[in-house]
Amino acid sequence: MAQVETPQEKRKLVEIRGPRNFRSRVLTDKIAKTACLGVILVAFYPFADILYLFILNGVRSISWARLTENTVGGNSLGGGGLSNALEGSLFLIGLSALIVVPIGVFGGVYLAEFSNNNWISKVSRFTADILAGVPSIVLGYVGFSLLVLYFGWGFSAMAAAITLAVLMFPYILRTTELALRRVPESIREGALALGSNKTSIINRLTLRFALPGILTGVLLAISISVGETAPLIYTASFSNYATTQLFHSPVGYLTYMVFVFSQIPTSEAHALAYLASLLLVLIVLAINLASRVGLRRLTKPLESEG
């Protein structure tokens, strides 16, 4: 850092900082930098502690029986295993992704390719942002009132999956739009010059180039919905048995076990809660890492070509 020399520059610095000498300014700089580093450590400590706790206790409570048996006793006892909850969680994720991905991607295609930034797309984008900020417990209530009671589906996989789908919808919509917008314009122009129509340009070209981005969005939305509890309590309820029925039969899921079993004062229930948390953290981390690594691998060819 050079010393200030001309009177003009000096005056400027004096205006900003007041008359201070070089050494104290450097000292402030160092203190501020160190403080930021310290803050990083403070910020990461809880997360390190969380990982440590769940890896330690989760690994300790891994057993074949807990992983493969069904839960015994719901709220009061808390024993057995969690295979029903694991299967239920995966079932719900799969089902909700199946429902929301087509609609979300279609909506994203409209926003990026057809809308010309008209007022409909503005309203839709704004609403998506709002919907993404709606507390998930509110979505849970609406799912309960509409799907469980009004449609008469009862606590069921379908009611829960649709509620999760609503939760994921805005994310998928927006990431699809962003991914499509990042596709180079020259690709569309080239296809256009060859006389292809819009539908085939989107289906054969832009969607393919945007696929990695869209997949990342979908995976991130899935990882958010894996960790949700609030919207499921009143739509899926809980069941001690794995089910593949869509209607009229409650489903178990991992987050419920963490929420309820951690409040039951037996060590067996706590072991299950820890194991369920470990599985949740592992699933979420795996999805996130997969999306990052997959994204890097999938975007490479596009970059080298374009």
Place this chain on the structure above:
Amino acid sequence: MNQSGKHSLRVGRISHSPTLLCIVAITKFIEWERFSLAGKEPSAENNAVVPAPQFSARTSKLGDRIFRVLTLGAAFFVVALLVLLVYELIKGSDLTLAKFGVGFFSSKTWDPVTQIFGALPFIWGTLYTSVIALIIGVPISLGVAIFLSEIISRTSRIGELLSSIVGLLAAVPSVVFGLWGLFVLSPFVRDYFEVPLHVHLGAFPLFKGEPFGLDFLTAGIILAIMIIPTVSTISMEVLRAVPRSQREAMISLGGTRWETIRHSVLPYARSGLFGAIILGLGRAVGETMAVTMVIGNDPSLSTSLFHPGYTLASVIANEFTEATYPLYVSALVEIGLTLFILALIINIFARLLIWRITKSSRVRT
């Protein structure tokens, strides 16, 4: 908590067909949009914003038309969903809206036995814990964002690694935080913060009462930890959107790194950073499970950090299964409506702020 088949909810009078209404509205709308845009050529201004190639009438066939309408339906579906959501919330809370009116928000009694419902303790709990979360979480988040986007090189491997870890942390499920809060944080906070504070400064209203560990303070700390990834990720994006010339000007004047950050980067990014903080507030307000597990669940208006409380979201999560008569259910739905409105205001405000800075930076760079 609930178990399968044990629900005894009797929500009265659900004799409407909102979905049917919505479907009709959507189809009408799609038809209208299709015809109104069919003959219209895109203006030059619109083309500049989205430089998508336009097609002449010759190449745009029936297939294109159908595809377009299908995608439009999907895009507009999000609006329909939100309308449906608001409709359901208002419909569900009609009993309490009629019985208590505006007084619902200012009444501090929540007594299901005598059928008197007021939302004030929950609003207070939500705001109190969120404010604690912001006081603790914001300086830390900003420090993280400044360090990762300004102080260490962005392209360095460690910087990239740390940034992606921060992004990863945002995805940790909230019940996991709740479990950690219940078993680790709550005893820790009680033994190392609350008991000493209570012993030495117990006279202050802030530190009154016997510390249990399940209270406003623990809930606020958990929320602070949970908003850190959100706020720092968005803040990093905002800081990255600050044009380079801003920094270069300060460096050319001989400013140190910190002076550059303090006097030219932060003021420029101010509104965007504010938006990031408000979005963090939005997350704190809507957070349900982790808070429910550590806040103690007692509707109170206490100003003491050591008093158990209740939030809007956690009362819905906890009491919905116990709601045995329509008025009780309706009161909980109105709590949901309150929460929705609160989140709505916060989100709109934040989006406007962030939108302002990222828009202006896009023009400049």
